[in-house]
Amino acid sequence: MSADHDVSFLKPVGDYGQGGVFSAQWWRGFTTDFWRWATTLDHKKIGVMYLCATLFAFFLGGVAALMLRAELFEPTITQQVTDAAGNVVTKTTGELFPGWQSTQGTVTTNNFYNRLFSLHGTLMVFLFIIPAVPAAFGNIFLPIMIGAKDVAFPRLNLMSWYIYLFGGIFAVYSLIAGGVETGWTFYTPYSTSTQWGSVTSMVLGAFILGFSSILTGMNFIVTVHKLRAPGMGWFDMPLFVWAAYATSIIQVLATPVLAITLLMIVFERTFRVGVFDPALGGDPVLFQHFFWFYSHPAVYIMIVPAFGIVSELIAVHCHKRLFGYKAIAFSSIGIAAVSFLIWGHHMFTAESPAANVIFSALTFLVGLPTAIKVFNWVATMYKASITWNTPMLYAMSFLFNFTIGGLTGPPLAVLSTDIHLHDTYFVVAHFHYVMMGGSVIAVLGALHHWWPKFTGKMYNDKAARWMAVLVFVGFNITFFTQFFLGTHGMPRRYATYVPEFTHLHQISTIGSWVLAVGLFGHLLIFAQSLVGGRPAGRNPWGGLTLEWYTDSPPIEHNFPHEPMLTHGPYDYDLVVPPGWDPADYPLPDPETVRKAHGH
Amino acid sequence: MTTVPVNMTKKPEPHETYVHGHHWRSAEDEKDAAKLGMWLFLGTEALMFSGFFCAYAVFRMLYFDTWHESSKYYLNWKIGGFNTLVLLISSFTIVQAIRGAQLGRKMMAFWYLAATNVCALTFLVVKLGWEYLPKIQKGELPGGFFTYGHGPAGTTHDQVFLGIYWVATATHGLHVLIGVFIIGWCMIRTMKGHFGPKNYMFLENTGLYWHIVDIIWIFLFPMLYLVG
Numbered sequence: 001m002s003a004d005h006d007v008s009f010l011k012p013v014g015d016y017g018q019g020g021v022f023s024a025q026w027w028r029g030f031t032t033d034f035w036r037w038a039t040t041l042d043h044k045k046i047g048v049m050y051l052c053a054t055l056f057a058f059f060l061g062g063v064a065a066l067m068l069r070a071e072l073f074e075p076t077i078t079q080q081v082t083d084a085a086g087n088v089v090t091k092t093t094g095e096l097f098p099g100w101q102s103t104q105g106t107v108t109t110n111n112f113y114n115r116l117f118s119l120h121g122t123l124m125v126f127l128f129i130i131p132a133v134p135a136a137f138g139n140i141f142l143p144i145m146i147g148a149k150d151v152a153f154p155r156l157n158l159m160s161w162y163i164y165l166f167g168g169i170f171a172v173y174s175l176i177a178g179g180v181e182t183g184w185t186f187y188t189p190y191s192t193s194t195q196w197g198s199v200t201s202m203v204l205g206a207f208i209l210g211f212s213s214i215l216t217g218m219n220f221i222v223t224v225h226k227l228r229a230p231g232m233g234w235f236d237m238p239l240f241v242w243a244a245y246a247t248s249i250i251q252v253l254a255t256p257v258l259a260i261t262l263l264m265i266v267f268e269r270t271f272r273v274g275v276f277d278p279a280l281g282g283d284p285v286l287f288q289h290f291f292w293f294y295s296h297p298a299v300y301i302m303i304v305p306a307f308g309i310v311s312e313l314i315a316v317h318c319h320k321r322l323f324g325y326k327a328i329a330f331s332s333i334g335i336a337a338v339s340f341l342i343w344g345h346h347m348f349t350a351e352s353p354a355a356n357v358i359f360s361a362l363t364f365l366v367g368l369p370t371a372i373k374v375f376n377w378v379a380t381m382y383k384a385s386i387t388w389n390t391p392m393l394y395a396m397s398f399l400f401n402f403t404i405g406g407l408t409g410p411p412l413a414v415l416s417t418d419i420h421l422h423d424t425y426f427v428v429a430h431f432h433y434v435m436m437g438g439s440v441i442a443v444l445g446a447l448h449h450w451w452p453k454f455t456g457k458m459y460n461d462k463a464a465r466w467m468a469v470l471v472f473v474g475f476n477i478t479f480f481t482q483f484f485l486g487t488h489g490m491p492r493r494y495a496t497y498v499p500e501f502t503h504l505h506q507i508s509t510i511g512s513w514v515l516a517v518g519l520f521g522h523l524l525i526f527a528q529s530l531v532g533g534r535p536a537g538r539n540p541w542g543g544l545t546l547e548w549y550t551d552s553p554p555i556e557h558n559f560p561h562e563p564m565l566t567h568g569p570y571d572y573d574l575v576v577p578p579g580w581d582p583a584d585y586p587l588p589d590p591e592t593v594r595k596a597h598g599h
Numbered sequence: 600m601t602t603v604p605v606n607m608t609k610k611p612e613p614h615e616t617y618v619h620g621h622h623w624r625s626a627e628d629e630k631d632a633a634k635l636g637m638w639l640f641l642g643t644e645a646l647m648f649s650g651f652f653c654a655y656a657v658f659r660m661l662y663f664d665t666w667h668e669s670s671k672y673y674l675n676w677k678i679g680g681f682n683t684l685v686l687l688i689s690s691f692t693i694v695q696a697i698r699g700a701q702l703g704r705k706m707m708a709f710w711y712l713a714a715t716n717v718c719a720l721t722f723l724v725v726k727l728g729w730e731y732l733p734k735i736q737k738g739e740l741p742g743g744f745f746t747y748g749h750g751p752a753g754t755t756h757d758q759v760f761l762g763i764y765w766v767a768t769a770t771h772g773l774h775v776l777i778g779v780f781i782i783g784w785c786m787i788r789t790m791k792g793h794f795g796p797k798n799y800m801f802l803e804n805t806g807l808y809w810h811i812v813d814i815i816w817i818f819l820f821p822m823l824y825l826v827g
Contacts, residue, residue: 148622149621149622150621150622152632152636153632153633153636154620154622156636214643218636218639218640218643219636221635221639222632222635222636222639225632225635226628226631226632226635227622227623227628227632252639252642252643253642253643253646255643256643256644256646256647256649256650257646257647257649257650259647260647260648260649260650260651261650263770264650264654264766267741267766268742271741271742271743271744271765271766272741272742272743272744273741273742273762273763273765273766274741274742274743274758274759274762275654275658275742275759275762275763275766277742277743280742280743280756280758280759280762281662281755281756281758281759282742282759282762283657283658283661286654286657290650290653290654557621
């Protein structure tokens with residue numbers, strides 16, 4: 001093993017000359033390092049590249065969301081008014097984007113709004129949430145957490161990153177070339193017949209991104225099966241690994257169905273195959289079945305890794321053995337299994353009553369494994385010595401938001417209430433509480449939890465705590481109001497509304513600004529940490545899983561020697577965390593522990 | 600004891616000096632992982648084609664008569680049957696190629712791979728020349744491009760049947776074409792001596808891929824050609 005394998009994976013190796021990265025010859029070193037990153041097989045580097053790309057997509061999608069909220073600040077009202085000269089003129093107020101120009105001519109505010117929410121949806125779903133946790137954090141940490149040097153197929157891993165980039169280019173091209181107005185669900189027959197925009201290239205982009213997702217999933221399944229460190233049985237794996245494993249199963253089983261569905265839309269648009277086109281005898285509802293057969297499990301691709309993150313956050317920052325390890329592990333697999341049986345609840349208004357009853361009943365099943373997780377996390381926090389740092393605040397924020405998101409699911413699963421609530425802001429608020437309040441909050445928690453590990457730098461925890469509070473408050477102002485909007489009958493995907501809704505919409509928009517300030521604050525704090533953060537050390541939080549045994553940032557091969565597992569991932573009552581002084585970490589009497597756990 | 604001069608010893612073939620990836624504990628682990636990964640990939644392939652099978656089943660239920668009549672009218676089971684036979688033979692030859700690698704018989708592996716590719720190309724030529732081209736000339740095209748005019752009596756949605764026929768067989772044909780290139784690559788690697796009794800994983804995975812391509816055809820053939 002050459003010496004450069006023992007240094008941090010982030011360390012530049014190029015020849016930057018005397019002045020370092022700011023010298024006149026900086027580009028020489030830069031080309032070396034750029035090529036090294038572009039051709040790397042190191043899972044950590046690939047993960048960091050994924051992280052940057054997904055966060056960039058999050059930024060773009062977030063800007064689109066802010067623009068949507070800004071348009072909704074005032075209702076669009078067109079009325080006849082008498083101007084100063086005494087003429088009656090038609091005047092429209094409250095439009096944010098009147099007369100927008102695009103490559104396909106002038107676009108009305110309504111068209112522009114449709115494109116914005118489609119842009120927001122496609123970017124956030126396909127380019128951000130789906131790859132953010134599995135591909136970014138999974139790549140960086142899954143191999144380290146099981147004590148492996150790399151994922152099972154490093155070349156395939158690099159390939160899936162380039163497939164992701166390629167798909168991303170298709171998506172961005174589609175947005176520049178006119179965008180799509182179909183929403184991220186591409187419902188037929190609108191998506192197969194509309195001449196507006198660039199549905200074909202957007203759908204192809206999503207198809208390509210699906211391959212990236214499948215390959216990452218396959219890679220992780222094989223990695224977990226074959227590359228665990230000696231001594232690590234299935235129930236010695238950290239729960240993040242369990243969650244990533246469950247997610248990978250869903251990715252591998254569901255994404256191919258999406259692939260063929262999207263491919264059929266492309267065929268439909270280019271060869272007019274007629275499978276989804278009612279004019280030719282096709283069946284548009286069949287598309288909805290195909291689409292949701294993937295996209296309902298995809299919802300769990302987005303949230304199950306977040307469960308894994310929250311398990312890690314709560315165990316590490318409560319310094320306590322997780323309550324119900326096996327229950328949490330199996331409930332991840334349970335969610336993966338149930339997720340394939342409930343796609344029909346997206347079509348309660350488009351399928352037979354008998355199917356509705358079955359899907360409604362099955363939908364309630366998913367509440368069980370999710371509730372098991374939430375109760376276990378809360379039970380872990382009972383009588384724990386909790387450190388109230390940023391990651392822990394995010395874990396609390398997750399529990400609060402996700403519980404609201406979860407409990408607003410049953411009203412939508414009950415047929416009689418769903419008839420009133422479907423396609424309203426209630427649904428929008430419900431899935432944003434799960435996707436944003438759950439997944440995105442967990443991503444932010446993971447960023448703060450593992451930032452010191454993969455950059456080696458600490459951030460300003462006090463400032464980050466304030467920003468976490470801002471994000472929490474801003475998020476709840478934005479989306480809690482939308483529950484009221486929905487129950488009062490505000491339909492989703494409209495650029496305007498009746499004036500009665502103005503106050504609630506304005507509160508929601510102001511909330512989105514608070515949220516934006518919080519997120520931007522986090523960006524500044526991380527930038528400051530990169531430039532001037534103090535070294536984090538191996539184990540700033542006192543974690544016990546394997547990633548805390550290696551350097552921060554980890555060395556090229558993760559560990560100097562293959563790690564040998566001697567304790568479980570959450571044995572906080574038996575082991576002093578690596579790098580910690582036993583004097584600072586008084587362990588309980590072993591006899592008490594033995595009695596408490598019965599082993 | 601006589602010593603063989605260094606310049607006269609046989610240069611070891613690449614498969615004899617193969618070193619497994621640095622992140623594996625042994626070549627055995629690496630092999631197992633490659634196989635597991637391949638089986639997962641086969642699962643995704645089956646699921647992808649399940650979309651066609653599902654669409655087929657739904658429309659067969661909706662337009663039963665059309666399905667029954669169109670199958671007889673537009674498709675010739677003899678051509679489809681010939682292609683089925685060709686693919687079945689190719690499944691046998693690729694297994695023999697793997698056997699050749701396991702026995703360390705390079706030329707056996709090479710020629711059986713070549714036979715497999717001959718079968719694959721036969722399949723494609725028959726498909727294109729005897730099915731696709733006449734269909735294009737007659738206007739028996741999918742969905743909106745369907746211009747054939749008068750199909751069999753009692754059918755209403757021939758274009759949807761042909762739509763599914765075209766997309767399913769074309770997607771399958773694309774898999775056959777990809778297989779031709781992968782098997783061609785295997786032939787090159789065989790001649791370079793990359794496969795031997797202990798190292799034939801790539802060849803075996805190619806065989807697995809080829810089998811799923813066959814199996815999908817084994818399902819497509821009766822569904823499209825024989826239901827009438």
